[in-house]
Amino acid sequence: MNVILFIKSIVICSLLDNFHYFSTVLAIERIEQKIVGGLAAEDGQYPYQVSLRINNRHFCGGSIINNRWILTAAHCLAGFNNTAISAVVGTNYLDKSGSIYQSKRIISHPKYSSLFIRNDIGLIELEKDIEFSEKIQPIKLPDTNFDKIDYPAILSGWGTTSYPGEPPNELQHIKLSVIDQHECLNTSFRVTNKNICTLSKKGEGACHGDSGGPLVADQVQIGVVSWGTPCAKGKPDVFTRVFSYADWIRGHCDKED
Ligand SMILES: *[C@@H]1O[C@H](CO)[C@@H](O)[C@H](O)[C@H]1NC(C)=O
Numbered sequence: 195m196n197v198i199l200f201i202k203s204i205v206i207c208s209l210l211d212n213f214h215y216f217s218t219v220l221a222i223e224r225i226e227q228k229i230v231g232g233l234a235a236e237d238g239q240y241p242y243q244v245s246l247r248i249n250n251r252h253f254c255g256g257s258i259i260n261n262r263w264i265l266t267a268a269h270c271l272a273g274f275n276n277t278a279i280s281a282v283v284g285t286n287y288l289d290k291s292g293s294i295y296q297s298k299r300i301i302s303h304p305k306y307s308s309l310f311i312r313n314d315i316g317l318i319e320l321e322k323d324i325e326f327s328e329k330i331q332p333i334k335l336p337d338t339n340f341d342k343i344d345y346p347a348i349l350s351g352w353g354t355t356s357y358p359g360e361p362p363n364e365l366q367h368i369k370l371s372v373i374d375q376h377e378c379l380n381t382s383f384r385v386t387n388k389n390i391c392t393l394s395k396k397g398e399g400a401c402h403g404d405s406g407g408p409l410v411a412d413q414v415q416i417g418v419v420s421w422g423t424p425c426a427k428g429k430p431d432v433f434t435r436v437f438s439y440a441d442w443i444r445g446h447c448d449k450e451d
């Protein structure tokens with residue numbers, strides 16, 4: 195598994211210079227990713243935050259969208275079988291057990307392209323219902339397309355706090371600014387209107403391990419961490435624009451078993 199992903203990351207890096215998924219599965223070369231320049235979150239502050247694990251090792255973030263489904267990035271799901279992933283909720287700490295739910299089915303967007311990093315969004319159906327509590331709650335999906343500029347949004351995750359670096363034990367968060375979509379599109383040929391970008395000052399931004407995690411504005415999830423130039427180099431971070439996939443998400447997640 196690790197070997198396959200390792201090869202995949204090398205292929206991607208040699209084809210496309212200067213970009214990195216923010217996933218720790220690709221971290222064999224010590225490219226671990228985490229929020230840079232952030233602060234530790236309060237206990238229960240991000241009740242929708244999920245830590246995705248393989249053999250209890252954190253590799254990506256995710257978010258709770260209802261009692262059966264987790265939203266994440268498609269690149270976080272690549273190479274795993276349906277039942278391989280566990281989703282840990284209800285804790286800010288990687289070393290303190292929250293509630294653990296096993297995956298039953300993983301669904302990457304059918305048009306996900308790892309080469310162009312398009313449609314980098316995926317879903318995990320859990321084996322049983324999540325029990326909600328004060329510290330475990332779903333996040334709202336957007337009803338309208340987000341078009342505010344220089345608007346604050348919150349990113350939370352366990353990505354590395356420096357690059358290269360080790361993932362932090364404690365959930366980090368940072369306030370980022372959503373940038374003009376023209377500027378976002380201008381960042382790279384890979385960016386389309388189904389992405390959303392944030393920028394903060396140099397020394398702040400997403401990093402490895404944040405992949406799949408939620409970008410939230412006004413209590414609504416507007417983005418899923420997709421990729422960027424590691425890490426916090428003053429280049430925009432690129433997210434999958436959740437609104438562009440709202441129908442696809444609801445098509446899967448609103449269904450009763
Ligand atoms: C799925 O992946 C997990 C973790 O790598 C492994 O333990 C399990 O045996 C796999 N299951 C199947 C059906 O291949």
Ligand SMILES: *[C@@H]1O[C@H](CO)[C@@H](O)[C@H](O)[C@H]1NC(C)=O
Nearest residue numbers: 374375376377378379380381
């Ligand atoms: C687009 O990028 C070019 C080159 O990096 C830059 O000169 C230009 O100002 C950018 N345009 C916008 C709208 O950001």
